Amino acid sequence: MHISVHRKIRIGFFIAFTVIVAATVCSYFIAKNLVQNASQLNHTIEVSKKLEVITKQLKDAEAAIRGFDLTKDPRFMEPPMHVRIDKIDEEFKQLRVITRGSKVQSHNMDTLRVLLEIKFRQFMADSIHAPGQSARVSVQAGETYMDLVEKKVQQMIHIEERTTKEKSKLFHFFSSLWVPFIFGVSILAVLIGVYSYIVLNKEFKLQLRIESKMRSYQRELQENITLLHKSNQALEQFAYVASHDLQEPLRKISTFSDRLQMKYRENLPPEGQQMIDRMLVAVDRMRTLIQDLLVFSRSGRITRENMDEVHLSQVLQEVLSDLELALHEKQAIVTNNTLPTIIGHKTSLHQLFQNLISNAIKFASPHRALTINISSETLSGAETGIMPENLKDHLFCRITIEDNGIGFDQAYAERIFMIFQRLHGVSEYQGTGIGLAICKKIVDAHHGMISAYGYPGKGALFVILLPFKQLNYD
CATH class of the missing domain: 3.30.565.10 (Histidine kinase-like ATPase, C-terminal domain)
Structure with a gap:
C-alpha cells in the first residue's frame, strides 16, 4: 500500500504532536507532585518546628518552677508564668491553623490542647505554692503530663514524617519513570526530525524535477503554440485560396460548360450530354464543398470580444x-x-x-x-x-x-x-x-x-x- 508524501508528513506531525501532548501531561503531573512534595516537606518542617517550640517552652516553664521551688529566687519566675503560658498558647493557635487540613492531626491537636490546659493549671498552681511535700507531688504530676505531651508531640511528628515519606516515594516513582520517558521522547523526536528531513528533502528534489519538467513542457507548449499559430495562418491562407483561386477555375468551368451546353448540346450524342450533366453536378458539389470548408474554418474564430x-x-x-x-x-x-x-x-x-x-x-x-x-x-x-x-x-x-x-x-x-x-x-x-x-x-x-x-x-x-x-x- 502506497502512502503519499503529504500523508506521511501529516502522520509524522500527528505523532510529534501526540508525543508533545503526552510529555506536557507527564510534566504537569511530575511538577504537580514535586510541588505537593515540597509543600508537604515545608508543612512537616513547620509543624515539627512549632511542636518543638511548644515542647521547649513547656520544659523551660517546668524548669523555672523547679528552680523557684528549690531556691525561692524570684529571677526564675521571669518572665512571669502567665506570659509563658500566653506564648505557648499563641504557638498552639498557629499550629492549629497549620494542621487544620488533616483530620488526624486535628484530633491530636484536641488531645494536645487538653494536656496543655492541665499543664497550664499546674504551672499557675506551682508558681505560688510553698516548698514541701505538696511540691514534690506537684512535680511528679507535672512530669507525668509532660511525658504525655511529649508522646503526643512525637506522635504528631511521626504522622507528618510518614506522610512526607509516602509523598517522597511517589515522587521518586514518577521521577524514575520520567527520566526514561524523556529519553524515549528525545529519541523519538530525533527520529521524527530525521524522517521529516528525509521526506521533505525527497519532496524538495521531486519538486525541483517537476519544476524542471514543467519548464520543459512550457517550452514545448510554447513551440507547439507557435506551430499552431503558423498552422492557423496556413489555414487562413488556404481559406483565402479556396475562396478565390479555387472558385475562379470552377466559375470558368461552369461558364464554358453552360456555353457548350447551349451551343452544342443538340449536336452531341446522348453520351456526351450525360458527361456534360455529370460535369455540372461535380462543379456544384465542388463549389458547395469549398463553401462548407470556408464556413468550417471560420466557425472556430470566436472570441469573447x-x-x-x-x-x-x-x-x-x-x-x-x-x-x-x-x-x-x-x-x-x-x-x-x-x-x-x-x-x-x-x-x-x-x-x-x-x-x-x-x-x-x-x-x-x-x-x-x-x-x-x-x-x-x-x-x-x-x-x-x-x-x-x-x-x-x-x-x-x-x-x-x-x-x-x-x-x-x-x-x-x-x-x-x-x-x-x-x-x-x-x-x-x-x-x-x-x-x-x-x-x-x-x-x-x-x-x-x-x-x-x-x-x-x-x-x-x-x-x-x-x-x-x-x-x-x-
Missing part, C-alpha cells in the same frame, strides 16, 4: 424563416418553447440552428410528415451530470432538437460530428459531411457540449448544453 447577448428565440425564428420553403416542401411541423438569452456569437449560433434543422429536413422520412420539436430548460452544472466539479454551481441552457426522420444507429453517434464523415452515400442524400462538424466546433467555441441520440427508423435527438455566461474555463 465578439460575443454579446443573443436572443435564441429570435435566432430560431430567423432560421425557420430562411428554411421556410424547404420546410413547406416536407410539410414539416415545427414546435418550440421560448428559448433563453445567452452570451454568445449570434452568427455562429444562427449557423448552429440552421445546420441542425437542415439536417432534420434532409433526413426526413418519406413515409410520414416531418415534425421537429425544439425545447429548452435551465440546469445547474451539477444537474447536468456531466459538467466538472468547478462548474457545478453555474447555469446552463439545455436545448433539445428532436425529429421523426430516418434516424441513425447509436453506434455512429460520435462519428457523425467528425468532418467528412457520412452515414449515407452521396447518391442517397446530398451533402459534404461537414455540417455537424461545424455544429460541434461552434458549441466547443462556446464552451458547451453537443451529443446525438439516434433511433433507426424513428428519428434523432440532438442535445446542446450552452452556458448562460462565458466563464474562465482555464
